[in-house]
Amino acid sequence: VHQDTTLSNLLEPLARLFSWLITMVVMLPVEGQSLPIMVASGLVTVILVVLIVQLLRRGLRIQSLHSQTKVMTQVLGGFVVGAIALFLLFTYGLGIDLTLAARYQFVYFPIVIMLLAASFASCWRAAQGKDQQWVALILLMGLVGGVIVASHVSYQKADRPDLAIAKMLEISDSQSQSLPVLIATVHKSHEQTGEIMGLAWELNRRKVVDTAINSPQFLLAHKDTEPRVATETLQKTVAQLPKPLELWVVNFSASVELKSQGCIKDKQSISKVPGYRFRRYYCQNYRAGASE
Numbered sequence: 001v002h003q004d005t006t007l008s009n010l011l012e013p014l015a016r017l018f019s020w021l022i023t024m025v026v027m028l029p030v031e032g033q034s035l036p037i038m039v040a041s042g043l044v045t046v047i048l049v050v051l052i053v054q055l056l057r058r059g060l061r062i063q064s065l066h067s068q069t070k071v072m073t074q075v076l077g078g079f080v081v082g083a084i085a086l087f088l089l090f091t092y093g094l095g096i097d098l099t100l101a102a103r104y105q106f107v108y109f110p111i112v113i114m115l116l117a118a119s120f121a122s123c124w125r126a127a128q129g130k131d132q133q134w135v136a137l138i139l140l141m142g143l144v145g146g147v148i149v150a151s152h153v154s155y156q157k158a159d160r161p162d163l164a165i166a167k168m169l170e171i172s173d174s175q176s177q178s179l180p181v182l183i184a185t186v187h188k189s190h191e192q193t194g195e196i197m198g199l200a201w202e203l204n205r206r207k208v209v210d211t212a213i214n215s216p217q218f219l220l221a222h223k224d225t226e227p228r229v230a231t232e233t234l235q236k237t238v239a240q241l242p243k244p245l246e247l248w249v250v251n252f253s254a255s256v257e258l259k260s261q262g263c264i265k266d267k268q269s270i271s272k273v274p275g276y277r278f279r280r281y282y283c284q285n286y287r288a289g290a291s292e
Contacts (some may be wrong), residue, residue, distance in 0.1 A: 059119025
């Protein structure tokens, strides 16, 4: 943030912070949707935000009139303001942008919900005009947003191991399902470890239902400054495993040179899902005639 001082880049963290605050209450499908759905969801969100702000102000004003709730409201509000101030200090002062991901906002999320609940309760008890209807509408939309998130329509995961494994099983035919399986990736950090763990977890979950799914072996070929290290690690590992072998290379950011291992690339298997790019190789006992 501190390296680029253009106005748009300076305002981006503030815009993200505001959007994360909104999604604590309202989350409609705007991610990866068609333009009409995005526009409609955006308009509904704006209307709901206006209602929430009005109810919040009215509720806090009612809370401040009673000594029993005034101090607690001030403490909770001060906590939220202080947390946001710290986020902005880290972002603009230290160059550590804590607004990049919604998950970082968990530290003050419960307090925001408590403030909203107290404000809505005050408005409900006061029963000023249509306040009860607006509160009910916002709570309903919050429930709808929760269902949307749970259905992976919003807050979509960057990595979808469930889709990757489903695609692998779809590609694998009945003959290859009886072969030993190796799933290999290039390892550079804990990110790749998490990606492979996601695949292993999904396979284990599916195996409980479908006992025909083989338990594969996994290879994390570490990649140093020399990319050939990962390539050679894969070659040595494949050479040591019994053949025939079904090999899946996943997010393998190094060259795959397995011609001498009798491995043939299945060009129809090249696939991509969120977080994963993969392809399949058949590795036989012979060397001659094999090609990548």
